Amino acid sequence: MATTSKRLIFLYSCPNFKTKKKKKPINSMTSPSNRVLIVGAGLGGLTLAQSLRKLNIPHLVLERDASASSRGQGWSIGISWIIEPLLAGIITSDKPDLRSTCANYAVGHEECVALQSSCFMDGTTGRMVQKDMTKFDEVLELRVSRRKLRDWLAIGVDIEWGKTVSSVTENEGGVVVQCSDGTVFEGAVLVGADGVTSQVRQHLLPDCKTKCLPVTVISAQRRLSYDHYAEVTSTLAPAASVAYADRILLALTLIELHSPPRSSGPGADFFWFLSSIDKSEQALQEAGQSDGIEWMERQAAKSSSDRFSEVLKIVKDTGIVDPLKNVVEQTSSEEPVTQIFMREVTINSFPEGRVTLLGDAAHAMSIFHGVAGNHAMLDALKLGPILASLLLPPEVISTKEVSAALKVYADEMLPRNLQEQTAARKSTFAMHRSLAEWQGLSGLSAAHDKSERRVWGNEDSK
């Protein structure tokens, strides 16, 4: 008795005791041998954690970022058909409304309509078609701030920040991961949701090769003042505007609108990107002489100012007109110009065991199809219930049973994403060949018929 009360006094005198007990109801009550370890607190990893939370399955997320805000999350992302399954597959009662929290329309319905619309145009004449994406009952796509969506998905999730997983060991009883700070975590199943450079994939499939498509995507993030923002959006659709000019795509996309938007100071964060195909690298890849990785490394070594000079030359040579031209040209030296790579990871099957992958770790693909993130979340929503049918505590599950369950997941997930990866590659090349081909592929022609038509730029060139 005396020992027990001493222990209680010690626990209650520990400053974090009460908070910890409240915050970690599932994991603190269960043995690590029954929990799911998830590496990566990106869109896929967090969606899986949310699904497991709803199904009452113990889990823990290990994330290399020091905190939720230690790294900028960059661009916005379009989510579409995943919204309904996501809302059905996770606990929503502890979260604010997804649409009004993550999309930029908290400022009211009218602004919302404008903010969610996109336009597609001929970049040298200014002919433009605007697509309204905001019919509330049939949202085609919601452009959300990646930072806000990640924060929203993290609500209520048990995350160990600052944990970079460096090695993985499997045994009959479970799986053990080691982090670069020397900490060790155990679980019954390990899910690598650690993105395109996945360390978990390295353990699972050490010979898996990645490729890089010969697409040069140069980008910068810009903070526009409210006046500049108002000027740009008086002609362009704020969610996303894409101009096509001689096999070049130039896009301007909203990341986050600052609130309240009419006050003085910053109006909004945008990014622009300019993309084109590198013809000589494409020829090498088509002849089977390159997988794009050395090409990618050469591109990655360029400086921000070299990249910017390249962009300015292309904008001038192709005759892109204002206001897109103006937003690009006014990029300041404090706004680094980066390059994004279209890497592909292709996996046909997983070896037996207690480890699997989801999202970009399993099937990175070109971003031009706009579905990779949607599929990362779908992988998670499919995997959650499969794990739940296996892992209800307190039983310890054999590797054979875990393997069989993970195979059910992989047999659906891998072919689905292989198909999307092929479609994404096809769209990427089509988009850079002609505007008409791109519109046909993306189904934009059908949307155009319903949408409002506007024209900007030089009236004489219509």
Ligand SMILES: Cc1cc2nc3c(=O)[nH]c(=O)nc-3n(C[C@H](O)[C@H](O)[C@H](O)COP(=O)(O)OP(=O)(O)OC[C@H]3O[C@@H](n4cnc5c(N)ncnc54)[C@H](O)[C@@H]3O)c2cc1C
């Ligand atoms: C510019 C751009 C625009 C895009 N637009 C769209 C779009 O409109 N629609 C769409 O559907 N998709 C889009 N995508 C794709 C989408 O962003 C990705 O498919 C999605 O983010 C993948 O989610 P994920 O959880 O698999 O990986 P990630 O989001 O990459 O998350 C991986 C996480 O793992 C962590 N991590 C990595 N290594 C370790 C380690 N060793 N230990 C611990 N943690 C680790 C990382 O820090 C990160 O938090 C876009 C991508 C880009 C680059």
